[in-house]
Amino acid sequence: MTDPTQTPDPVTLYEGADLLTLDPAQPLIRKGAIAVSGTHILAVGPQAELAKAYGDHAQRVDWSGRLVLPGLVDGHSHLFQSLGRTLGDGLSLLPWLERFMLPLAAHVTRDDAIAIYRLAGLSALMLGTTAVIDNHYAPVDPETIVALAHEMAGVGLRGVVARGIFGPMVEGGRRMNCDPRLFRYSVAEEIALTRACLTEHPPGGLVEIWPMPENVVYLDPDLMIACAELATEQDIGWQIHCSESKFEVEIFESLYSLRPAIWMQAQGILSDRTSLAHGIWFDDAEIEALGATGTQIVHNPVCNQYLASGILKLEPLLAAGANVSLGSDGMAVGGSGMFEAMKAGFLLQRLRELNPLATSAELMLEMATLRGAKLLRRDVGQLQAGRLADFVALDMRGAVHQPMTRPAMAVVMAGLPPITDVVINGDVVISAGRSTRLDHDKVIADGVQAASDLIDRAGLRDLVRDWIAPVRSVCANF
Ligand SMILES: [Zn+2]
Numbered sequence: 001m002t003d004p005t006q007t008p009d010p011v012t013l014y015e016g017a018d019l020l021t022l023d024p025a026q027p028l029i030r031k032g033a034i035a036v037s038g039t040h041i042l043a044v045g046p047q048a049e050l051a052k053a054y055g056d057h058a059q060r061v062d063w064s065g066r067l068v069l070p071g072l073v074d075g076h077s078h079l080f081q082s083l084g085r086t087l088g089d090g091l092s093l094l095p096w097l098e099r100f101m102l103p104l105a106a107h108v109t110r111d112d113a114i115a116i117y118r119l120a121g122l123s124a125l126m127l128g129t130t131a132v133i134d135n136h137y138a139p140v141d142p143e144t145i146v147a148l149a150h151e152m153a154g155v156g157l158r159g160v161v162a163r164g165i166f167g168p169m170v171e172g173g174r175r176m177n178c179d180p181r182l183f184r185y186s187v188a189e190e191i192a193l194t195r196a197c198l199t200e201h202p203p204g205g206l207v208e209i210w211p212m213p214e215n216v217v218y219l220d221p222d223l224m225i226a227c228a229e230l231a232t233e234q235d236i237g238w239q240i241h242c243s244e245s246k247f248e249v250e251i252f253e254s255l256y257s258l259r260p261a262i263w264m265q266a267q268g269i270l271s272d273r274t275s276l277a278h279g280i281w282f283d284d285a286e287i288e289a290l291g292a293t294g295t296q297i298v299h300n301p302v303c304n305q306y307l308a309s310g311i312l313k314l315e316p317l318l319a320a321g322a323n324v325s326l327g328s329d330g331m332a333v334g335g336s337g338m339f340e341a342m343k344a345g346f347l348l349q350r351l352r353e354l355n356p357l358a359t360s361a362e363l364m365l366e367m368a369t370l371r372g373a374k375l376l377r378r379d380v381g382q383l384q385a386g387r388l389a390d391f392v393a394l395d396m397r398g399a400v401h402q403p404m405t406r407p408a409m410a411v412v413m414a415g416l417p418p419i420t421d422v423v424i425n426g427d428v429v430i431s432a433g434r435s436t437r438l439d440h441d442k443v444i445a446d447g448v449q450a451a452s453d454l455i456d457r458a459g460l461r462d463l464v465r466d467w468i469a470p471v472r473s474v475c476a477n478f
Contacts, residue, residue, distance in 0.1 A: 016064030071130025073372025076327030119447030121155035127337030137164020156429030291320025306334030
C-alpha cells in the first residue's frame with residue numbers, strides 16, 4: 001500500500017460503501033473504501049484496512065450504505081439530439097434521418113449546441129455516465145467543436161467530441177436521400193478542418209476530439225481512409241456508423257460489390273482504434289474480419305429497438321475477438337442512458353438467442369465499463385489502484401431497489417439509477433444528486449428554450465403533437 005505521506009496530492013478516502021469493482025481479484029467488496037490522490041485511485045479494499053493505512057492523512061468521506069461502481073462509458077451518443085427529444089417517433093432509420101433529424105441538425109446554431117451540451121451532459125452524469133463519445137455533426141466548424149470539448153470538460157465529463165464529417169455528396173448519399181446541406185466540403189477541406197480542431201485542442205486531455213466520418217454508405221471512400229490515417233497519425237480513435245439498417249448494407253453492396261466490413265478490411269482501415277457504431281447487419285465473414293482486426297463495435301440496444309433496426313450478434317462478435325461496448329445513441333432514439341442500455345442489451349440478447357444464458361449482468365457491466373474503457377483508450381472502467389478515479393455512488397436502500405441480494409444484478413436491472421455522487425478524474429462533479437459546477441435550473445431552462453426555438457426555426461413544429469391515437473384505440477368509446 002502506498003505511503004500516504006509520500007503522495008504528491010492530498011488523499012481523499014471514500015469509505016463504507018459496497019464496491020462493485022469489476023476487478024476479478026476482488027469483484028465485490030462489502031463495506032469497502034477507495035483512496036484517491038489527484039486524478040488516480042491509490043488503493044481499493046476493505047474499509048478497516050484503508051482507514052488504518054490512510055485515515056490519519058486523508059479527507060474522509062462517509063459513503064456508508066452506498067453502492068459504488070466504475071463510471072459508465074457511453075460509447076456512442078449524440079448529445080445535441082436532445083434538442084429533438086420525444087419527436088420523430090414512428091419512423092425507421094432512413095425516414096427518421098430524412099424527415100426529422102437531418103433537417104433539425106441543419107438549423108442547430110453554436111449557442112443551441114452549447115445549451116444542449118450542458119443539459120445533456122448533466123443528464124448523462126445524473127444517470128451514472130462518466131465518459132461519452134459524442135458524435136457531433138451540427139454545426140462542425142472548428143470553433144464550435146473546440147467550444148464543445150471545453151463544455152464537456154466544464155460539465156465534468158470525460159470523453160470525446162467526435163467531429164461529424166460528411167464530405168462531398170456521393171452516390172450513396174443520393175440513394176439515402178441525405179440532406180445536401182450537410183455535404184459542404186471536399187475531402188481535403190474536411191481533413192483540414194478536423195486538423196485545425198486537433199491543433200487548437202490537442203489529444204491527451206480529459207476530452208479529446210476525434211474524426212467521425214458519419215456513415216460507411218454515404219461518404220466518399222477516400223474520406224473514410226483519410227480519417228483513419230489522421231487518427232493513426234494523431235494516435236487517437238475514430239468512429240463511423242456502420243451496418244445499422246439492412247437497407248444501408250444493400251446500398252453499399254450495390255455500389256462497391258462488397259459488404260462494408262470486408263471493404264474496410266481491404267482498405268486496411270479496421271483496427272482497435274476503429275469503432276463502428278451499431279454494427280447489426282454483419283455476416284459471418286465480416287464478423288471474422290472484425291474479430292481478426294480487434295475492431296471496436298458499439299452496441300446501442302435501445303436505439304436499435306426504437307428504430308426497429310435489428311439486433312446485434314453479440315456472442316459471435318465477442319467470440320471472434322471484437323471488443324463490443326455499449327452506447328445510448330442519445331436521447332432522441334428512445335434512450336435515457338447507460339443503465340437502460342445495460343438492461344436493454346441484457347434482455348435483447350436473451351431474446352435473440354432464446355437462451356437465458358446468452359447474457360449476464362456481469363457481461364453488461366463489463367461492456368459498460370472495461371470494454372468502454374478500451375474503446376475510449378483510457379485507463380478507466382475498474383476500481384483498482386493505478387486507474388483513473390472515475391466512479392459513481394448509488395443509494396439502493398429505498399423501496400424501489402430492496403431487497404438487493406445480488407448487487408450486480410440489481411444495478412443492471414435498475415433502469416433508472418439512484419445516483420448520489422459522481423467522481424471523475426478525481427473530482428467530485430455530482431454531490432448529493434446535484435452538480436458541483438452547474439446551476440441545474442438555469443441549465444434546464446436554457447436547454448428547453450433552445451429546443452423550442454430550434455423546432456420553429458427548422459419548421460418541425462408539426463412533429464409536436466399532444467396525442468397520437470393508437471391504432472385500434474378504445475379511448476373514444478369508453
Ligand atoms: Zn448514432
